[in-house]
Amino acid sequence: MVDIIPDPSVHMAIMNEINAAQMLLLASEFKGEADKVLIVKKAEAEAESKFLGGVGVAR
Numbered sequence: 463m464v465d466i467i468p469d470p471s472v473h474m475a476i477m478n479e480i481n482a483a484q485m486l487l488l489a490s491e492f493k494g495e496a497d498k499v500l501i502v503k504k505a506e507a508e509a510e511s512k513f514l515g516g517v518g519v520a521r
Contacts, residue, residue, distance in 0.1 A: 468476075
C-alpha cells in the first residue's frame with residue numbers, strides 16, 4: 463500500500479476550508495447569543511417602561 467500525500471497547497475486549502483467552517487459556526491453561535499441578549503434587554507426595558515407608566519398614572 464502506498465500513502466498518497468497531497469500537494470502542500472492542496473493540504474493548506476483543505477485546512478483553510480476547515481478553519482473557515484469552524485469560524486462560521488462560532489460566529490453563528492455568538493450572533494445567536496447576541497440576539498438573545500438584545501431580545502431580553504428589549505423586554506426588560508419595555509417592562510420597566512410599563513411599570514414606570516403605571517406609577518405615573520397612580521399618582
